[in-house]
Amino acid sequence: MVERIQELYREYAAEFQRQEEKRRAGAGMFGLTDGPRNYPCHERFARDLESLLKEAEKTAVPEQAEEILACVYFAPQARGERQDAVYWMLTAVHGMTVGLVSRLTPDAAGRLLARYQAAYPRREQLPAQRKAASALKKRGT
Numbered sequence: 001m002v003e004r005i006q007e008l009y010r011e012y013a014a015e016f017q018r019q020e021e022k023r024r025a026g027a028g029m030f031g032l033t034d035g036p037r038n039y040p041c042h043e044r045f046a047r048d049l050e051s052l053l054k055e056a057e058k059t060a061v062p063e064q065a066e067e068i069l070a071c072v073y074f075a076p077q078a079r080g081e082r083q084d085a086v087y088w089m090l091t092a093v094h095g096m097t098v099g100l101v102s103r104l105t106p107d108a109a110g111r112l113l114a115r116y117q118a119a120y121p122r123r124e125q126l127p128a129q130r131k132a133a134s135a136l137k138k139r140g141t
Helices: 002-022 038-060 062-073 085-101 106-118 127-140
Strands: none
Touching: 002 038, 002 085, 038 062, 038 085, 038 127, 062 085, 062 106, 085 127, 106 127
């Protein structure tokens, strides 16, 4: 499952890059025309990831759940130095992970929460990230 998610992330980043290379100069500026925020790859990525996470919610053992969540939360494409539409989508999908958090052991939830808070300070978190952090905190207690 982790390999499938990693491949989905790679395909998404590659498709976004292909779309960017085809984009006309100035497209999407000032919100007047279609631009990077409106690429179909974002919706496809979110839909496909949600499907994989729903599957994992039913089948993942705690170790697999921890590995999957680490993959989603700490994907190399979702680092703070990247401030394009990919970064925002990869942080927004954290909210989709709440169901999988219940598959974790309390210790694993605590480990992930510590890493999560270090990577995404609360003052910088989006609502979806707060939702994920809250679920980890709840599971860890």
